[in-house]
Amino acid sequence: MSVELNHTIVFARNNRESAEFLAGILGLEAGAEWGPFVPVATANGVALDFASVPGGQPIATQHYAFLVSDAEFDAAFRRIEEAGLTYYADPFMRQPGEINHHHGGRGVYFQDPVGHGMELLTRPYGSLSDS
Template sequence: MTAHFNHPTIASSNPAEMARFYRELLKVEEAPSWGSYVNVQIADGVLLQFAAPPIDFPPRHYAYLLDHAHFDWAYTQITASGREHWADPQRTRAGEINHEHGGRGVYLLDPSGHYLELITQPYL
């Protein structure tokens, strides 16, 4: 059997706000939630589970592959909201996008401080 990625649990100080942010940015529908999890389902059945951790958590990196039209829409939302963003993960190229790997990419922080990357071309 081939292994398929199913879900991560993403630590958040406000799971409902995080789910709303991801639903809007990734243009996906609500998913059933349970217990302390607020869920969002993206393509291929992958479930993003947002939950408040019992301890402080370090920021993580999450990358999402978007088609060009969705990237254009998301980037418009990012800039219209005044959200800080960068062309590089080191955050040295503020207010820019990159054109690496034959596509486009941008980095930003989500509401809980995780490093979010939107790309139009996979690395491999």
């Protein structure tokens, strides 16, 4: 058997709220809660299992990147704009209100309700020369 990433846990203040937020942007479904998790499954079989952390406990923010088609990018970007989210062309949040065109595609960064960095990109890194 080859090694595959099956799932990862995404810590949240409210597991349902955060799962539905991301699922809504990506055009996916948040699954039924099982145990402490609310899953969001991606097309390649990797699930993001959102787990609530009790209030007051710190949550280390993470970065999650999603490779999407051009049509999926357009739809998700429209949802980002409709939600009034601040978005950026870079992971350091120095270029607000812009998207990037790295690797011959498009990319955008935004934050989820906890502050996790979310990235959408239409071409994987290294597709073309870094531009």
